[in-house]
Amino acid sequence: MTINYPKKVTIIEVGPRDGLQNEKQFVPTEIKAKFIETLFDSGVTEMEITSFVSPKWVPQMKDASEIVRASNSILKKKIVLVPNEKGIELALEQKCNALAVFVGVSDTFNKRNINKTTKESLDELIPRIKRLKQMGIFLRACISTAFYCPFEGKIEKAKVIELCRAFVDAGIDELSVADTIGMANPIECYDLFKDLKFLFPNTLITAHFHDTRKMALANIFASLQAGVDRFDSSAGGLGGCPFAPGATGNVATEDVVYMLNQMGIETGIDLKRLLAAIDLITSEMDRPLESGQYKLHLQERLKQA
Numbered sequence: 645m646t647i648n649y650p651k652k653v654t655i656i657e658v659g660p661r662d663g664l665q666n667e668k669q670f671v672p673t674e675i676k677a678k679f680i681e682t683l684f685d686s687g688v689t690e691m692e693i694t695s696f697v698s699p700k701w702v703p704q705m706k707d708a709s710e711i712v713r714a715s716n717s718i719l720k721k722k723i724v725l726v727p728n729e730k731g732i733e734l735a736l737e738q739k740c741n742a743l744a745v746f747v748g749v750s751d752t753f754n755k756r757n758i759n760k761t762t763k764e765s766l767d768e769l770i771p772r773i774k775r776l777k778q779m780g781i782f783l784r785a786c787i788s789t790a791f792y793c794p795f796e797g798k799i800e801k802a803k804v805i806e807l808c809r810a811f812v813d814a815g816i817d818e819l820s821v822a823d824t825i826g827m828a829n830p831i832e833c834y835d836l837f838k839d840l841k842f843l844f845p846n847t848l849i850t851a852h853f854h855d856t857r858k859m860a861l862a863n864i865f866a867s868l869q870a871g872v873d874r875f876d877s878s879a880g881g882l883g884g885c886p887f888a889p890g891a892t893g894n895v896a897t898e899d900v901v902y903m904l905n906q907m908g909i910e911t912g913i914d915l916k917r918l919l920a921a922i923d924l925i926t927s928e929m930d931r932p933l934e935s936g937q938y939k940l941h942l943q944e945r946l947k948q949a
Contacts, residue, residue, distance in 0.1 A: 650873035652910040654690060656820075656850060657683055657897060659925070660711070661692035661725060663882025665704050666893075671928045673707040677714035679925045683879060684718045686917035688897075692723045692744065692876075696731035712738040723784060727758065732772065736779075743776065744820070745769050746786035749804050750793035753824075757788075762807065770814045777815040784818040785811040786852070790836065791828035801836055808840060818848035820876055823863065826856025830866035837870035850874040853895045855881060860895035861903055868909075875900060880922040880933040896935030898922065 660680050664671055671679075680693055693715055699706035708724065712735075715722050723742045726732045735743055747765040748754040754762050773783055789796075790804045808819050821840065823833070833851070840849050851867045851874070853860040864875055878894035901913050919941045926933055 647869050649868050649907065649909060650871075652873065652912075653868075653904055654874045655688065655897060655900065655911055655913060656690045656692065656723070656874065656876045657688045657879060658692040658852075658876045658894060659683070659878040659880065659882045659897065661694050661705075661723075662876075662894060663878040663880070664925075665695055665702055666883045667704065667929065669928065669930060670704050670706070671925070673710050673714075675925065675928055676707070676711055679879075679921060680711070680715055681718055682921035682924055683918070686921055687911070687913035688918075689912065690721055690723065691719060692725065693719070695725035695727070696734040697725070697727055709734065709738055712740060721782065723782075725786075729772070732776070741780075742782040742784065744784040744786055745773070746788060747807065748788040748793070748824075749799050749807055750789040750796045752795040753789045753793050756795070766807070766810055770810070773811070773814040773816060782818075783816050784820055784850075785816045786820045786822060787811075788822050788824045790821045791823045791832055792825055794825050801839070804836060805839060805843065808844065812844050812847050816847065818850060818874075819844070820850040820852050822852035822876075823854060823860075826854035826859065828853070828863055829859060830862045833863040834866040834870045837867045837872050841871040848874060850876055852876040854883075855893060855895045861899060864895065864900060864903070879918060880925060880929075880938060881935045882925070882929075882933070893934075896933075896938065898937035898941075899935050902937050 694708040694711040695705040696708050697705050721742050723744050724735050724740050725744045726735050751761045754765055789799055792798055851872050853863050877897040877900045879897045881893040881896035883893040898918050901911050901915055904911050922938055
């Protein structure tokens, strides 16, 4: 059987937001800003850069406004996460043109995260989405626990499709569908993403994988076969999920870029420059970064020393 892989893939870099938000320590604003600039210089054109969330609950993102202002001159599309009406107001004050909202397919996960059921979250989000679309804002819906939940177990595909359909009907531009705890396998990924691509041909479909069980690259490969050409990833494999016990970081951007390069699929990202961006942020981490490409990069540096 001949498989038509996409000739080009878009990488949405989520390290500055989803990655750093879940690391323990606060990274200084100037380092974050330089990290974003260096990622952009490597060829990344779409990026989640911060979250307008309560600094009480997520102190790592307390400098959201400063990060947006620092990114204005380099990024046309600055995606920021907005969990509520206050977050939307703050983002609009900073003239952000791309906002991300989120909801979990699992009720239990959603309650642990934002103290609302999935339906309650959706009922709140739909009017906001319609209002923001009238203002010309690009909107991305992050669909958490699309495969498995740490509390409810396996998630029915029909529930994922139902939630995605509600967002599409409301006018969402992009669906970022996540394997939040890294339990999905390639067959499950192919099955879900093939259906989503068929059902919602006019909506951007993005796959978001965590590498908890080292299945992320295999799941990306399966998603490519299903026609997906957009993937979230995090430089250095930064991140995790504070509301999903056992979840580790996102799939590492450098590993995804290397695999796609080897397959002859264009990403527009220069691997050496990407690794330089990771060098910048790793000095702020209190743990080693575990991606395959970054480990090889460090080994090469030791040989040259």
